[in-house]
Each structure stands twice: as C-alpha cells, then as structure tokens.
Amino acid sequence: MGSTHRTASRKLGVAKKLTKISRRATLPGALLVNDLPLLRHIPEWLPWFSYKPLARRGHDLGQELINEPIKFVKTGMLNGTAQPSLALEQLQELEKLSGTEREEAEKVMVGAIGTLYTAGVDTRVQDELDAVTGRERLPTFDDRPKLPFVEAVCKEILRWRPVAPLAVPHATTKDDVYEGFFIPKGALVIGNTWAILHDPEIYSEPDVFKPERYLNLDGSVRDDPTLTVAFGYGRRICPGRHLVDATLFIVVASLLSVFNVKKRQDAGGAGGSSEYTYTGAHVSRPNPFPCTIVPRDKRAEELIISDTMATGS
Ligand code: HEM
Structure with a gap:
C-alpha cells in the first residue's frame, strides 16, 4: 500500500511537471519554432533558441511517465505483489513470446498502456x-x-x-x-x-x-x-x-x-x-x-x- 501510494504521488509529480512544460511549449506564440519548424535545425547554443532543453526535458518526463507504471508492475511480478491490472495481464501475455517479436510487442504495449495512463492524468x-x-x-x-x-x-x-x-x-x-x-x-x-x-x-x-x-x-x-x-x-x-x-x-x-x-x-x-x-x-x-x-x-x-x-x- 505504502509503495503504491508513493509511486502514485511520484507519477502525479512527473505528470504535473510535464503538463507545465507542454503548457509552455504549446501556448500560441510561445515558441517561434512551432510557427517556423525550420528553426529546429538551428543549433541550440544560439540565443533565443533555448526551447531544445525544454523539449528534451519534456521528452524525458514523457518517457518516465510511460515507462514507470510498467516498471512498477514488473517489480510487483518479481516479488509477488502485483495487483490484477491490464499491465499485468499484458506482461503475462508477453512471456509467451521471445526475441525481436517480444521486444516489438513490449514496445507497443508500453506505449499503449502509458497512453491510457497519461490520458487520465490531465485533471x-x-x-x-x-x-x-x-x-x-x-x-x-x-x-x-x-x-x-x-x-x-x-x-x-x-x-x-x-x-x-x-x-x-x-x-x-x-x-x-x-x-x-x-x-x-x-x-x-x-x-x-x-x-x-x-x-x-x-x-x-x-x-x-x-x-x-x-x-x-x-x-x-x-x-x-x-x-x-x-x-x-x-x-x-x-x-x-x-x-x-x-x-x-x-x-x-x-x-x-x-x-x-x-x-x-x-x-x-x-x-x-x-x-x-x-x-x-x-x-x-x-x-x-x-x-x-x-x-x-x-x-x-x-x-x-x-x-x-x-x-x-
Ligand atoms: C451566459 C449568460 C448570458 C449571456 C451570454 C447573455 C447575453 C446577452 C446578449 C448578447 C444580450 C444582447 C445585447 C445587445 O443588445 O447587443 C443580452 C441582453 C440582456 N441581458 Fe443577457 N446574457 C446572459 C445572462 C443574463 C442574465 C443572467 C441577466 C439578468 C440577470 C441578463 C439580462 C439581460 C438584459 C436585461 C438584456 C437587455 C439589455 C438591453 O437591451 O438594454 N442576461 N444578454
């Protein structure tokens, strides 16, 4: 219970940071690169083009948000504490596969479950x-x-x-x-x-x-x-x-x-x-x-x- 709660509130923290970044990045007129995509090729050390670190941070937080729920369930599977969930069901299915087929299927599954998770976060x-x-x-x-x-x-x-x-x-x-x-x-x-x-x-x-x-x-x-x-x-x-x-x-x-x-x-x-x-x-x-x-x-x-x-x- 304690670790579930800790994980959930950490997730909420990550989601809040990500929402803040996406707010900054998507507000009309906030970033010139949104209107002029060519600007993405300009090196980030030039002044006024500091959106790249922001974009990278957003990407990393997004990955964390998507990957963490799966990691959490995997740990639970290892020590026998995993609760019934869609992620658990899917991970068990994955165990029937091997090699690149398994890698590919895992990528799709992590993305799909992560999206389901993040979609519910924007409260x-x-x-x-x-x-x-x-x-x-x-x-x-x-x-x-x-x-x-x-x-x-x-x-x-x-x-x-x-x-x-x-x-x-x-x-x-x-x-x-x-x-x-x-x-x-x-x-x-x-x-x-x-x-x-x-x-x-x-x-x-x-x-x-x-x-x-x-x-x-x-x-x-x-x-x-x-x-x-x-x-x-x-x-x-x-x-x-x-x-x-x-x-x-x-x-x-x-x-x-x-x-x-x-x-x-x-x-x-x-x-x-x-x-x-x-x-x-x-x-x-x-x-x-x-x-x-x-x-x-x-x-x-x-x-x-x-x-x-x-x-x-
Ligand atoms: C979302 C709610 C409301 C909207 C969008 C709205 C919109 C409007 C609009 C577009 C007009 C016409 C203005 C014009 O002549 O160009 C109007 C007139 C008027 N509204 Fe509202 N209204 C709303 C709520 C209310 C409420 C709650 C009251 C009273 C407590 C009210 C009282 C009046 C009155 C008395 C007029 C006539 C004003 C005049 O002709 O001198 N309205 N309203």
Missing part, C-alpha cells in the same frame, strides 16, 4: 482546486484569484459555444462607413458573435475547447477584450454579465471540485463535439446529451453531504 482543474481547498471544503469566491485555470475554463465556455451567437439586432443611429461599405442611419446591423469568437486569427483552433489560450506563460489569466461580444454590443450590452461571471465561476469551481463529469460509456461516437447538437441561433444551448456526473470519490461524497447539511438544501 488540471481538479488539481488546481485541490491545491487551494485541500479537499477540506468547497471553493469560495475568495479563492478566485488562486484559481486561474478555473477562470480560463469559464472564459472558454463563454467563447467556445456562445449563448447568443448572433446577439440581438441593432440599428445605426447615424450614417457610417465600415471597410468601404456605406451603412445608412437606421440600418439593421447584426453582430456575428459566433464568427468573432471563432476567428482563427484571434483564437487558434477555434473549435477546440482550449482553456490554456487564456493563460499567460506564468500561469496568470490573460485578459481578452474581444470576449465581451459574448454579451452583445454597445450601450445595450447585457447588464447581467457580471452576475453570469460570478455564477459561472462558482458553479464550475464547485461542481468540478467534487464531481467527475464524463461522456456516458454507452453514448457511442468518438466523443467529438460534432455529435452534440444545440438549439437555434438566437439563444443557443445544448440539446439533451448523455453524460455521467458522479462524485469523484468518498471524500467528495462527504464534502457534498456536509455542504448540503450546512446549507439545508
């Missing part, structure tokens, strides 16, 4: 929440400055699938010219909020739900003046936006601190956003979709119960 929101609450309580508004990733998730929710994709029609109060087009006084003008919030020049891979786009390299939240279009335009801009801002934060933070929200196993499909449909373009919300919302674990259940008792709801 970044929950890591951030746990570090702040210590899992002793639910998050509060006072925690907000310490939860930049939650903040980024909220911004991305507003951007990714805007509630009002075409806002509300407006009219010009005087004649105007926009990019060479004459717009007479009184003309109906519809702001295409969807197009603005999915402009690839402002938001790379606009259809991907990517909260990291709202984080600076140091992990702080990036301001995005364009995002206000989610609430409309001009003097009739939504007065409820401040309430939305607060509500969205507390709902996301509270829900994710105690629940795992997942696609339902029997839902079918590849899990891409295309299989989810939305109501019309005026007010757009998701049509019913299959998902599971379950307490993260026993500790989460206790927190939910104690909070429900405290609020009497």
Whole structure:
C-alpha cells in the first residue's frame, strides 16, 4: 500500500511537471519554432533558441511517465505483489513470446498502456482546486484569484459555444462607413458573435475547447477584450454579465471540485463535439446529451453531504 501510494504521488509529480512544460511549449506564440519548424535545425547554443532543453526535458518526463507504471508492475511480478491490472495481464501475455517479436510487442504495449495512463492524468482543474481547498471544503469566491485555470475554463465556455451567437439586432443611429461599405442611419446591423469568437486569427483552433489560450506563460489569466461580444454590443450590452461571471465561476469551481463529469460509456461516437447538437441561433444551448456526473470519490461524497447539511438544501 505504502509503495503504491508513493509511486502514485511520484507519477502525479512527473505528470504535473510535464503538463507545465507542454503548457509552455504549446501556448500560441510561445515558441517561434512551432510557427517556423525550420528553426529546429538551428543549433541550440544560439540565443533565443533555448526551447531544445525544454523539449528534451519534456521528452524525458514523457518517457518516465510511460515507462514507470510498467516498471512498477514488473517489480510487483518479481516479488509477488502485483495487483490484477491490464499491465499485468499484458506482461503475462508477453512471456509467451521471445526475441525481436517480444521486444516489438513490449514496445507497443508500453506505449499503449502509458497512453491510457497519461490520458487520465490531465485533471488540471481538479488539481488546481485541490491545491487551494485541500479537499477540506468547497471553493469560495475568495479563492478566485488562486484559481486561474478555473477562470480560463469559464472564459472558454463563454467563447467556445456562445449563448447568443448572433446577439440581438441593432440599428445605426447615424450614417457610417465600415471597410468601404456605406451603412445608412437606421440600418439593421447584426453582430456575428459566433464568427468573432471563432476567428482563427484571434483564437487558434477555434473549435477546440482550449482553456490554456487564456493563460499567460506564468500561469496568470490573460485578459481578452474581444470576449465581451459574448454579451452583445454597445450601450445595450447585457447588464447581467457580471452576475453570469460570478455564477459561472462558482458553479464550475464547485461542481468540478467534487464531481467527475464524463461522456456516458454507452453514448457511442468518438466523443467529438460534432455529435452534440444545440438549439437555434438566437439563444443557443445544448440539446439533451448523455453524460455521467458522479462524485469523484468518498471524500467528495462527504464534502457534498456536509455542504448540503450546512446549507439545508
Ligand atoms: C451566459 C449568460 C448570458 C449571456 C451570454 C447573455 C447575453 C446577452 C446578449 C448578447 C444580450 C444582447 C445585447 C445587445 O443588445 O447587443 C443580452 C441582453 C440582456 N441581458 Fe443577457 N446574457 C446572459 C445572462 C443574463 C442574465 C443572467 C441577466 C439578468 C440577470 C441578463 C439580462 C439581460 C438584459 C436585461 C438584456 C437587455 C439589455 C438591453 O437591451 O438594454 N442576461 N444578454
């Protein structure tokens, strides 16, 4: 039990370091080499090209993350403490092979199991929440400055699938010219909020739900003046936006601190956003979709119960 726990928390440490590096390496504009791949041929001792040590460190951590679970099970097999698992089953199968066939099969197996393991690790929101609450309580508004990733998730929710994709029609109060087009006084003008919030020049891979786009390299939240279009335009801009801002934060933070929200196993499909449909373009919300919302674990259940008792709801 002790060594399993030690291995798990070491893994989490490695995964966190790796997530930090990949955040630094994949943020749009963070590394010039992402935009100009030719730069990879430039020797690393030249100033401004220090991404290579970062890339190497990322690679090494990735290898560690993939290899360690297998090493752990192999040690367990040797001293008879290995618990039933997919890795154990696969390693036992490998024993039936030999030579290069075995080497090849082991490589594939290590990669596949490692991927399964790492895919489940990116519980970044929950890591951030746990570090702040210590899992002793639910998050509060006072925690907000310490939860930049939650903040980024909220911004991305507003951007990714805007509630009002075409806002509300407006009219010009005087004649105007926009990019060479004459717009007479009184003309109906519809702001295409969807197009603005999915402009690839402002938001790379606009259809991907990517909260990291709202984080600076140091992990702080990036301001995005364009995002206000989610609430409309001009003097009739939504007065409820401040309430939305607060509500969205507390709902996301509270829900994710105690629940795992997942696609339902029997839902079918590849899990891409295309299989989810939305109501019309005026007010757009998701049509019913299959998902599971379950307490993260026993500790989460206790927190939910104690909070429900405290609020009497
Ligand atoms: C995610 C939630 C919300 C979104 C995305 C949203 C978005 C919008 C948009 C796009 C408009 C039209 C602005 C324009 O004319 O260009 C609007 C108007 C308005 N919203 Fe919201 N809204 C939200 C929630 C709320 C809430 C919670 C309230 C009230 C508590 C509210 C109250 C209003 C009112 C009163 C107007 C009309 C303002 C006017 O015409 O002067 N909204 N909202």
